[in-house]
Amino acid sequence: MEVRIIHRTGSEASKLVDELVRENISARTELWNPAKELPSDLFDSHLIIVCIDRDRAILGILKELTSEGRWSLPIILLDTHYDQTTALFAKNNRLPYYIPPYNPTFIGRMIKELVYKHAELTNSGEKIEAFDILLDPTNRCAQRRDRVIPLRNKEFALLEFFIMNKGRLLSRTSILEHVWDRNHCYGSNTLDVHINRLRRKIDGPFDDKLIHTVHCVGYRFAKAEVLSHLPAAHEA
Structure with missing residues (x-):
């Protein structure tokens, strides 16, 4: 199982990679650049985590994910600070939304459940x-x-x-x-x-x-x- 973590600042993403490894989940980070296209192998992963910082700019990647026609790929939003607009967006689009402190074990279980539920629906x-x-x-x-x-x-x-x-x-x-x-x-x-x-x-x-x-x-x-x-x- 491979998870891709998209971020703008590396500290939280790198820490999350280490925590997920302890949960038997392989993860890679991807630095988001709005001026560049998404990497072609992004959708080879099983799930995408979007790390959101204060300026919210990275939320633009959700439009890219939608335009790629791969919205069905499981996505989790991790926010460094609670934001009501972002939380409402996540709720309306049925996206898991979490704020600190993150519980690595809980996040790991959520990842596994989403991936296998997605696999069941996809491979049905x-x-x-x-x-x-x-x-x-x-x-x-x-x-x-x-x-x-x-x-x-x-x-x-x-x-x-x-x-x-x-x-x-x-x-x-x-x-x-x-x-x-x-x-x-x-x-x-x-x-x-x-x-x-x-x-x-x-x-x-x-x-x-x-x-x-x-x-x-x-x-x-x-x-x-x-x-x-x-x-x-x-x-x-």
Whole structure:
């Protein structure tokens, strides 16, 4: 998951990047310049955070985002000082609006919820592809090469989460938080049981494995060659 933080002054944005990393969220900053076009890869991110300072000029970027036709991309507004007009704008456009002090854990959870809700709406009925796997939300199954693989609900949710975060190191905690209800009481081996079931279906019949265990940390969904630079003892 990648978040882009658009700002005019770097201090708050840099601090936010560090805080989000601790919440297992990758973030990059983008210095906004009204005289330049938005970077072409901006919409490759999963969510945009707009940091607003006192002069409010950066709010002009919302017009740019609208004109790009990508308003559906989740956006969060972080204001350094409360402003009634900005707050009303956020409310009318259903944009999350926060003022200091920011709670990094809460912001992190909000980001994850918005991203996955957006993914559900965007991918509803549409097939999702990663490597040689095609995930079919309509029929709740996957296809790898010419093999159709029926999936249980949690197996489907796990594979969907892996595909959305392909190549990234996912901690056990982050997987449990997003695939299971965070209020659900699950056993210590719940994740291992479901990962093993998914592995048997997705990786079992094939030589090239995609689900890799990172010992004492979590899992990574990637092709083996991506992991070739890592010591063999670290990932399996």
